[in-house]
Amino acid sequence: MRRPAAVLVLALLAALPPGAAPPPAAAQEREVTIQVKELRGSVRMLVGQDGNLGVRGGEDDEFLIDDQFAPLTEKILAAIRTFTDEPVRFVVNTHWHGDHTGGNENLGERGAVIVAHDNVRERMSTEQFMKAFDRRVEPAPRAALPIVTFTESVTFHLNGDTIRVIHVDPAHTDGDSIVHFEKANVLHTGDLFFKGRYPFIDLSSGGSIDGVIAAADRALGLCDDETQIIPGHGDLATRADYAAYRDVLRTVRDGVAAQIAAGRTREEVMASDVTAAYDAEWGQGFIRGPAFLATVYDSLRAAADQAAGDEAVETDKSDD
Numbered sequence: 001m002r003r004p005a006a007v008l009v010l011a012l013l014a015a016l017p018p019g020a021a022p023p024p025a026a027a028q029e030r031e032v033t034i035q036v037k038e039l040r041g042s043v044r045m046l047v048g049q050d051g052n053l054g055v056r057g058g059e060d061d062e063f064l065i066d067d068q069f070a071p072l073t074e075k076i077l078a079a080i081r082t083f084t085d086e087p088v089r090f091v092v093n094t095h096w097h098g099d100h101t102g103g104n105e106n107l108g109e110r111g112a113v114i115v116a117h118d119n120v121r122e123r124m125s126t127e128q129f130m131k132a133f134d135r136r137v138e139p140a141p142r143a144a145l146p147i148v149t150f151t152e153s154v155t156f157h158l159n160g161d162t163i164r165v166i167h168v169d170p171a172h173t174d175g176d177s178i179v180h181f182e183k184a185n186v187l188h189t190g191d192l193f194f195k196g197r198y199p200f201i202d203l204s205s206g207g208s209i210d211g212v213i214a215a216a217d218r219a220l221g222l223c224d225d226e227t228q229i230i231p232g233h234g235d236l237a238t239r240a241d242y243a244a245y246r247d248v249l250r251t252v253r254d255g256v257a258a259q260i261a262a263g264r265t266r267e268e269v270m271a272s273d274v275t276a277a278y279d280a281e282w283g284q285g286f287i288r289g290p291a292f293l294a295t296v297y298d299s300l301r302a303a304a305d306q307a308a309g310d311e312a313v314e315t316d317k318s319d320d
Contacts, residue, residue, distance in 0.1 A: 032072060034079035037236060041161060041184025045230045046079055048072055050286075051099055054188040054230050055080060056181060058159025061089035064112070065179050065188045065230075067103030076103065088112045090156065092165055093146060094190025094232065095173045096123040096205070098137070104144035115154065116146035117167045119175035123205065131204040132295075168192065171215040172199065172232075174206025178219050188230040189219055195234025195241055197285030198275075198292035199249070201299065209253050209299040216246035233285070248278055256296045260304065269297050 035047040046053040049072060054065035062080060067073065080088065091108075093101050093116040101124065104114050124140040148154070156163040161183040168176050172191040179188040191199065192215045201207040220242055223229065229237040255274040264272070270293060275282075279289035287295075 032075065034072070034075045036079050036082060039184065039186050039228050039230075039236075041181060041186065042159060043181055043184045043186045043228075044083065045236055046076065048076065049099070051233055052188075052230050054179065054186070056159060056161065056163065056184070057084045057086060059086075060158040061086045063156065063158055063163065064088050064091045064107075066094055066100040066190065066232075067091055067107055068099055069102035070106055073103040073106040090115060090158075092116065092177070092179055093120050094179065094188065094192075095176045096120045096128075097173070097191070097202070100190065100232070101140070101144065104146075105141050108143040108145075108147075113148060114144075114146045115148045115150075115165070117175040117177055118149045118151055119173070119206070121146045121149050123173075123175065129204060130202065132200070132202065166218075168215040168218055169211055170206040170208060171201075171211035172207050173202050176215065178215070178222070180222050184228075185224070185226055186228045186230065187219060187222060189232060189242075191232035192216065192219065193229070193231040193234075193237070193242055193245060194285060194287075195231040195237045195245065196282065197234060198278075198282050198287040198289070200287050201295050203295065203299055203302070207299075208303060209249065209296045210303065213246060213249050213253060216242060216249070220246065248282055252278070252292070252296055253300070256293070257300055260297070260300055266294075266297055266301070270294060 032049045037045040037047065039045055042057055044055045046055060048068045051068060053068065053076065056063040062084060067076065088107055089112060091104065091112045091114045093104070093114065108114055124145055126139055128137040130137060150167070153164060153166045161181050164180045164182065166178045166180065168178060176190055176192055178192065192212060199212060201209060201212055220239060223239040225239055227239050229239065229242055231237050252275055256269060259269050259272060270290065275289040275293050283289040
């Protein structure tokens with residue numbers, strides 16, 4: 001994570017999976033302006049480098065969701081100072097990826113309490129391998145690690161609101177959390193939701209297509225038609241937007257599952273038209289149609305192989 005930005009960019013570009021566009025990190029050297037969008041209940045959405053942060057401020061200091069890349073910390077803090085002089089007291093990481101945790105070290109050294117799921121600290125503490133980019137990620141420095149972790153959920157009572165941070169089963173990664181501002185009726189989903197785009201699902205970090213769909217169902221259960229939803233990437237969204245995203249993912253998942261059940265090989269699935277109806281609208285982001293199709297196939301194939309292995313183990317036990 002501490003590799004120079006230019007080196008990281010070259011590594012990402014050299015290792016892009018088929019059908020993928022350059023990821024957000026590939027633009028890290030360009031000029032970035034942090035935009036502030038006011039939502040309800042003193043909650044704000046900060047739009048940074050192709051990604052979104054959440055901020056809730058008030059007399060109890062600032063509560064920040066994700067912190068993007070380290071070079072953007074001063075810009076993020078400057079944006080926050082346009083509406084408050086209070087310091088950032090808590091930072092919640094929705095998962096471990098560097099475009100959501102890259103500012104941890106800077107903010108931790110300023111005294112912010114960094115909070116995340118147990119698996120976020122575990123992955124940040126050890127070398128990781130991101131198969132999609134064929135690259136290794138070095139352990140984060142000590143100051144960047146979450147110092148408060150949780151297993152299922154944690155609740156903050158700040159600035160007159162109840163803020164619930166809820167872990168979901170493995171989805172985008174194995175450490176994803178939804179942040180729900182109950183009184184303000186605002187939801188931050190992290191990378192469980194890419195509005196209007198196919199998502200990146202990090203299979204090497206425990207993610208799965210079934211998990212992303214299940215997480216969407218869980219998040220939608222927290223929403224009503226008035227809920228403002230901050231996606232990990234994309235514009236501010238509504239419940240209807242999130243439901244449309246869930247439905248596209250479910251349709252593609254079901255189409256690939258049907259082909260697997262019919263005995264189609266990976267090459268045959270990749271040559272199919274499963275995503276054709278959606279590519280023009282949903283395949284214009286970081287992940288294009290072929291890359292998403294490959295991810296869905298690999299996710300379902302891995303789940304099927306795991307289920308077969310588990311069944312074989314149970315059969316062996318019964319024979320004993």
